[in-house]
Amino acid sequence: MLSNNLIDDLNQRGLISYITNKEALVKLMHNNCISLYCGFDPTEDSLHVGHLLPLLILKRFQIFGHKPIALIGGATSLIGDPSFKEKERLLQSNNIIDEWSLKIKKQISSFLDFHCFSNPALLLNNKKWFKKAGLLSFLRDIGKHFSINTMINKESVKQRIKRVDQGISFTEFSYNLLQAYDFFILNKKYGVSLQIGGSDQWGNISSGMHLINRISKKEAYGLTIPLLLKSNGVKFGKTESGTIWLDPKKTTPYKFYQFWKNIEDSHVYNFLKLFTFLDIKDINQREKNKFDKNQIFEDKSFLAKNITALVHGKKNLLAAERITKFLFFQKINDIKKSDLKQxxxxxxxxxxxxxxxxxxxxxxxxxxxxxxxxxKNMIESNAISINSKKIVDKNYIIHDNDKLFNQFTLLTRGKKHHCLIYWN
Known part of the structure; x- marks a missing residue:
């Protein structure tokens, strides 16, 4: 096992925004199996595509023989991370956070191997140690190691303090200490030496490294991942119809598959590096041949298939492909009732x-x-179809002859948005 190749590989894939003391970390990884962690606060009832990169990096480290820990922030999510947020999150109850934590735990479990012999992954919840932490002892033993001046000058906090309309509450301001304490506990009890997170987490990660050094006199490391933004500056994974979730009930496997099928051509090879385990040389060769007949289309399809299978499984990938074939390539006259039921x-x-x-x-x-x-505007702009037939009358009444097999009607907006009406 040549663990230094992992850091080189991550670098070549564009997966490292910043890394602390790279040489020392590479040396440590070369000689030892390290433990690393990434935190996931259950601020919603599902993870979204923005969480894929940290999950896949944990997976990459595990493949290289290291021990990944996924930490669910059952406690920290009760506070809310203010990092680069325009306003304070709506605080949720303990019961809701516990419910969301269970759902996210299930999602994370499908990415990592928790049963392998040498380096099984761990899934923890920081409620385990925060429910034992008293306020006075936390302020006395942890708070004394942090300077208010330094905390205020962290970029994520500065941006909020400057905003007269929002500011930042003491609740949110304390989040930095809580995440630092996570890193300290994981280092002390589980031997964790590396924390990974998005580039917006650098302030929190560096605070954890500082705390470990002050109390335990050990060196810990941080690695941040670039935040993916679309050309318009919007976070990757946000669409006109909302966020692309990993929960199939919130974003169907078909919609998830189509999201990747419809990414811009300019992103294809970068995303193959970020989201797949294809060898870098293979990806670079594909990119050289991208102007060959259908090559970029095939590579985009490979990306969509690979990620959909990873997140939703092969069965749901096949279902997404069947729906795609039906909606985009099959003539309405060739459709069978069994097709529509399926x-x-x-x-x-x-x-x-x-x-x-x-x-x-x-x-x-x-x-x-x-x-x-x-x-009305959609109809007037010729964007609406029923069973592949354009609708031009904005007061059109759906008739019995619009019901395929007296049971189904396919309603379409543009070329990519569909809904199957099932008549009871």
Whole structure:
């Protein structure tokens, strides 16, 4: 095992934004199996595509023989990380956080190997130690190692302090100490020497390294990952219809698959480096041949298939591919009733109704339009189809002959947005 190759590989893939004392870390990794961790605060009931990079980096370290720890922030999420947030998060109850923690625990479990013999992954919750930490002892034993001047000057805090309309509460301001304490406890009890996180986490990671050095007189390390932004500055994974979640109930495998199929061509080879385990040389060769017939299309399909299978499994990938083939390549006259029943099972966006007043109501119920005004505008711009037939009448009434096999109607907006209406 040549662990120094891992850092080189991460670097070549563009997965390192900043790394502390690289030479010492490489040497440590070369001679030892290290333990590292990444935290995931359950601020929602699901992870999203923005969490894929840290999860895959944990997986890469495990493949190279190191021990990854995924830490669920059951305690810290009760406070909320202010890092580069425009305003304070809405605080949630203990019960909700516990419920969300269980869901996220299940999602994380599918990425790492918790049963291998040599370096099984660990899944922990920081509630385990924070419920034992008293306020006075925490302030006395931990707080004394931090300077307010230094904390205020952290970029993530400075940005909020300068905002007169928002500012920052003491609750959020204390988050930095809580995450530092996580790193300290994991270092002390589990031998963790490296924390990874997004580049917006640098302030929190460096505080943990500082605390470990002050109390334990040990050197700890930090590695941050670049935040992925689209060309318009919006975080990668945000779309016009919302966030791309890992939970199949919030973002169906089909929609997840299509998200990757529709990324910009300019991102394909970068994303192959970031999100797949293909060898760098293979990816570079693919990029050289990208102007060959259909090469970039095939590489984009490979990316979509690879990530969908990783997140949702091969069965759901096949379902997503069936829906794609049906919606984009099959003629309406060739469709069988069994095809439509299977698509409904596979998870095509669908609604069940008894009756619908008109096309505008259908568009709203199917979430293809937010209002009747928007629905009218879509129809007038020739964006709406029923069973591949363009609808030009903004007051169109759906008739029985629009119901395939008296049971299904395929409603389409543009080329990429579909909903299957199932008539009870």
């Amino acid at each position: 698509l409904k099972k596979d998870g095509i966006p669908s609604i069940e109704v008894n009756q619908i007043k008109d096309i505008q109501e259908a568009l709203i119920l199917s979430s293809l339009a937010k209002s009747r005004t928007q629905a």
